[in-house]
Amino acid sequence: MESLHRGLRTLRRKWDREEWRRFCLEAVRTHPLREVIHQCPFTRHAFERPRGYAGDAELIDYLYNDHAHVxxxxxxxxxxxxxxxxxxxxRSVRERRELLAAELDATAERVHLPRILSVACGHLREAELSTAVRDHRLGELIAFDQDPLCLAEIARVFPTGPVRTVCGSVRSMLLGKTSFRDMDFVYSAGLYDYLAEGTAARLTRLLFHMLRSGGKLLVANFAVFPPETGYMEAFMDWWLVYRDESQMRALTAEIDPSELAEVKLFRDSVDNVIYLSLTRR
Structure with a gap:
């Protein structure tokens, strides 16, 4: 596996995007090694996309939990x-979950019964780690996602309490058909890894304007080319949009600078995920 990852990473850096994509779609898919690699349930799940899209919540659960004894x-x-x-x-995905849980708790310390929105929430697993959720110190935690199976899982885990599920698409937000107001904290953990630059900047503006004064927006994006990128694209058919710090900062392009009280950029401890934090004046 070490040799495979290293070799794929070398080829990805060596070839242009078209040549690399052709290799993934033609050579890898017909190679006998694919059948061996796809004995891994995590890898196979990503490739088969049972919910119809990449990076679904069930796939992320493979990273949160240990399914090795299935x-x-x-x-x-x-x-x-x-x-x-x-x-x-x-490890970055697990750390992201812990960071988001800590942000939920910090928001409850900062604001009495805050209103919080999670966009493209998946299974909202960070809420399971949050003491603020457990102790009912949130006014409302809106779990927004286009996948009804995700929302059904959230409703199962949180049958009562501050969590409210809302089914809807990011497209509906971009078209102005779905919006929320007076939020104290808005965040999106894995969505931006799939958004083109213009769409990401426009969504950032819309989410930012859902905040009340003093509210905070937090978005995460994988940095340019983590070590597993070649494997993910070749064997999992999992293609992300990677961004560096300057590209993350560019997501604020449609926000009036006078509305920004604070802009922060930081990476996780593994140096894989970049976080953009915006506080509204």
């Missing part, structure tokens, strides 16, 4: 999954 999982599949579960990007 019944019927063969030795090779289990060992490949264990390897992937311990990769830097996987």
């Amino acid at each position: 019944d019927g999982l063969e030795y090779q599949g289990r060992e490949i999954y264990r390897y992937m579960h311990d990769q830097p990007s996987a």
